Amino acid sequence: MYDYEAGKLDWLAAGLPSEGTNAERPRAGDVARKDAPTCTLDERLGDVRERARTAGWTVAVVVNAERVVLGLLREKELDGDPERSVEQSMRPGPSTFRPHVDVAEMAHYMTEHDLTSSPITTSDGRLVGILLRDDAVRIAHEEHRHD
Amino acid sequence: MKSIGRDEVRRLVETGAQLVEVLPKNEFDEDHIPGAISLPLRRLEKEARATLDPARPIIVYCWDGA
DSSP, X not given: OEEETTHHHHHHHTTOOOBSGGGGSOBHHHHSBTTOOEEOTTSBHHHHHHHHHHTTOSOXXXXXXXXXXXXXXXXXXXXXXXXXXXXXXXXXXXXXXXXTSBHHHHHHHHHHTTOSEEEEEOTTOBEEEEEEHHHHHHHHHHHHHHO | OEEEOHHHHHHHHHTTOEEEEOSOHHHHHHOBXXXXXXXXXXXXXXXXXXXXXXXXXXXXXXXXXX
């Protein structure tokens, strides 16, 4: 007999599939955009800004080689000195959310805390994607209409 | 009972292990690991023999390690 001690929370937080009534509801990990721009610590801020803005983003996620989130460059940081490195410019240790969180809960939290975007990571800190508040609010409203 | 992580859970399930959620049934109905069966703690002792195959590995889990 084996004990999966970390349990269901660990499974869901890793973004692994589940079954049940909640599995049909949209979650943060489903709605998060997977094409969010990423960068590494040693890149030049100006290069990252150009890459992000060309792709239509106002945020970039700083990750290591394993895609573990190290920091975030929001609009304010992206507007910094282009010659500085990402490491010098980023906001380190940003708040992250797990992929299994209900998107309506995320919409409420992000509205309440005035967050336009939030990184979604697994329990190991690996980036799943960026959840945009506009997406979360729109999908939460759609879900509410269906209920 | 040996404690295992999620990678080992996946590996064992792929090779035929039985996955048992011991949380209340309503929590199982909301969310469970694919392929798991519900055997809430209070029913575990009484129903385990009838429900589980002793010849195959058994993995039990609840919500978290707390």
